[in-house]
Amino acid sequence: MGALLSLDGVVAGYNQGLVLKGVNLSVDASEVTCLIGPNGAGKSTVLKTVSGLLKPISGTVCFDSEDITSLSTHERLRRGIVHVPQDRSLFPAMTVWDNVLMGAHIVRDHAAIRSRLATVVEMFPIVERRRQAHAGSLSGGEQKIVEIARTMMLDPKLILLDEPSIGLDPRSRRLVFDTIRELTKAGRTVLLVEQNARSGLAVAQHGAILEGGVVKLEGTGLSLLDDPLVAQLYLGAVAPTTSVASRATGVLPSPNSISALKEPQ
Amino acid sequence: MTVVRRAGLALLLTAAVLVGFVGVTHWIMNIFIFTVMYAGLATGWNLVGGFAGYTSLGHAAFFGIGAYAMDVTFEHHSIGAGYVPFAILPFIGIGVAALSIPLGWIAMRTRAATFAIVTITLLFVVQTLAFNLKSITHGSQGMGITPPPFALHTYERPFYVAMLAMLVLALLITWYVQRSKLGLALAAIRDDEDKAHGVGVHVTAVKLIAFSTSVAIASMIGAVWAYYVLFIYPQFAVDPLISIGIVLMVFLGGKGTLWGPALGALIVVPAQQYFAYELGASKLYLIAYAGLFLVIMLFLPQGIIPSLASWADRNRHRRARTLSGGQLVSPPLHELLP
Numbered sequence A: 001m002g003a004l005l006s007l008d009g010v011v012a013g014y015n016q017g018l019v020l021k022g023v024n025l026s027v028d029a030s031e032v033t034c035l036i037g038p039n040g041a042g043k044s045t046v047l048k049t050v051s052g053l054l055k056p057i058s059g060t061v062c063f064d065s066e067d068i069t070s071l072s073t074h075e076r077l078r079r080g081i082v083h084v085p086q087d088r089s090l091f092p093a094m095t096v097w098d099n100v101l102m103g104a105h106i107v108r109d110h111a112a113i114r115s116r117l118a119t120v121v122e123m124f125p126i127v128e129r130r131r132q133a134h135a136g137s138l139s140g141g142e143q144k145i146v147e148i149a150r151t152m153m154l155d156p157k158l159i160l161l162d163e164p165s166i167g168l169d170p171r172s173r174r175l176v177f178d179t180i181r182e183l184t185k186a187g188r189t190v191l192l193v194e195q196n197a198r199s200g201l202a203v204a205q206h207g208a209i210l211e212g213g214v215v216k217l218e219g220t221g222l223s224l225l226d227d228p229l230v231a232q233l234y235l236g237a238v239a240p241t242t243s244v245a246s247r248a249t250g251v252l253p254s255p256n257s258i259s260a261l262k263e264p265q
Numbered sequence B: 001m002t003v004v005r006r007a008g009l010a011l012l013l014t015a016a017v018l019v020g021f022v023g024v025t026h027w028i029m030n031i032f033i034f035t036v037m038y039a040g041l042a043t044g045w046n047l048v049g050g051f052a053g054y055t056s057l058g059h060a061a062f063f064g065i066g067a068y069a070m071d072v073t074f075e076h077h078s079i080g081a082g083y084v085p086f087a088i089l090p091f092i093g094i095g096v097a098a099l100s101i102p103l104g105w106i107a108m109r110t111r112a113a114t115f116a117i118v119t120i121t122l123l124f125v126v127q128t129l130a131f132n133l134k135s136i137t138h139g140s141q142g143m144g145i146t147p148p149p150f151a152l153h154t155y156e157r158p159f160y161v162a163m164l165a166m167l168v169l170a171l172l173i174t175w176y177v178q179r180s181k182l183g184l185a186l187a188a189i190r191d192d193e194d195k196a197h198g199v200g201v202h203v204t205a206v207k208l209i210a211f212s213t214s215v216a217i218a219s220m221i222g223a224v225w226a227y228y229v230l231f232i233y234p235q236f237a238v239d240p241l242i243s244i245g246i247v248l249m250v251f252l253g254g255k256g257t258l259w260g261p262a263l264g265a266l267i268v269v270p271a272q273q274y275f276a277y278e279l280g281a282s283k284l285y286l287i288a289y290a291g292l293f294l295v296i297m298l299f300l301p302q303g304i305i306p307s308l309a310s311w312a313d314r315n316r317h318r319r320a321r322t323l324s325g326g327q328l329v330s331p332p333l334h335e336l337l338p
Helices: A043-051 A073-078 A096-102 A112-123 A125-129 A140-152 A168-185 A198-205 A222-225 A228-234 A256-260 B003-019 B027-051 B059-076 B082-106 B110-132 B157-178 B179-191 B193-198 B203-227 B240-253 B261-283 B285-299 B303-325
Strands: A003-016 A016-027 A034-038 A060-062 A080-086 A157-160 A189-193 A206-211 A215-220
Touching: A003 A043, A003 A189, A003 B059, A016 A034, A016 A043, A016 A189, A016 A206, A016 A215, A034 A043, A034 A168, A034 A222, A043 A060, A043 A073, A043 A080, A043 A189, A043 A215, A060 A096, A073 A080, A080 A140, A096 A112, A096 A125, A096 A140, A096 B179, A112 A125, A112 A140, A125 A140, A140 A157, A140 A168, A168 A198, A168 B179, A198 A222, A206 A222, A215 A222, A215 B157, A222 A228, B003 B157, B027 B059, B027 B179, B027 B203, B027 B240, B027 B261, B059 B082, B059 B110, B059 B203, B082 B110, B082 B157, B082 B203, B110 B240, B157 B179, B157 B203, B179 B193, B179 B203, B193 B203, B240 B261, B240 B285, B240 B303, B261 B285, B261 B303
Parallel strands: A034 A189, A034 A206, A080 A157, A157 A189
Antiparallel strands: A003 A016, A003 A060, A206 A215
């Protein structure tokens, strides 16, 4: 599969200063790419730069072979880039059904809405099962699933997920990661930012480590899981030597990247 | 809509029209007119107060502007008598809707309690203008209209039909809004305006559409009222009690529902009119207003229709679970799709 999204030398930041200092990243179609890194590394800023919430100071963002760097959020939305923010974005007093319908607010084609709704109902049974429940009455995990279901109403090509498992119990977390797997099976591309690095990399075909505003290390999700330094820095000190790790394939970190990771933070 | 519902609605509308043609005493007919008038005002208010969640206390200002528009038209432009003045109602509605756009644009930059205060301030500004623009409104002396040449024994009938037409218009607009993207957008705004913006709702435009439509209905009803009562003055035409009454009726019947505001009016207005007749000018009915507000807050915080709907929903689910051995039975998908 070719790259659906590529960031080339992206520099971006807020009033306080630069956060991204030359990010190079490519996201292949129909895959999950997981971005991990310490707090303040710029993971969420990468997503904002892709969705158009933040304009880069320099560098280019290409999507589907088109330079979208100067496009507005709305135009990017129309091209199929949707952003699921870290905070709960459902309307708590509206029903699950109405929340999902709100996902298609900018879509004018009624036939497309009906067809997407049918797909969403089939893919996310909770939408039909809890259709009359107020979104605010759902558990955290269920709310995140409905949020993802809502984004599907835009028939997205690329879904940007910002820490979807934050604040969830283990069961809800599993539900969310199972849903992410389902998204790729349905041909969607996901750029995932995740603090829970182990779960994030386990679900990803491709992983990248962002530190100090640049991508320090890239590889397959499984290869990063198997990397002792990544394990030490982001996975709780113990490198997994399980059968999962032994199946790791793809790009292994170069010695330079590893030494970069050793630099004091 | 099912055949049974359509038949029920047709029956209800026929009954509502026929009520105006039964031979009842003038004071009973007067109660009918005021009930239908408040039902229309409350249904119109519901668009902005119920669906968008913007509690306006200034609707009486637009009611008063409509009333003065009718009287000023009579005085400064000869529009004839009889049924002709009813024909200018759409022009009054459109004019007031246009006027309300800049006002709403400013007022709706505020939210919640601040919006309520801004709109009640607007009400007093309009009342003060009615007092002071003497060359147009005759100030506190008030304005009068020559009585229309309607037959005495059926005098109220045209006004009743006109008020009923306004109510039907308000209901039709609400019915459309409920089933359209506009209704969904208003519900999203009520829930969280910033999130609504995030999913692509043109928040300002949607709010202004709801506000201008709502106040246009209030102004047309005000115009019919002015023609009915024949004489208006500032405290009478721009009366805060009108706004409070409307809000009370919507809260009692159920905010954001189609029939709730009309149901609220059907309960409150006859009771209020009856007590006003019985207790004269003592205004003791205001104590009943306060009591009713307390009852709503304590026992029916959602209003009658949403409470009944929740109760029916719980029963339906319980019955469905019993029938399916504990599993919730969903309707087929084609019934859920828009």
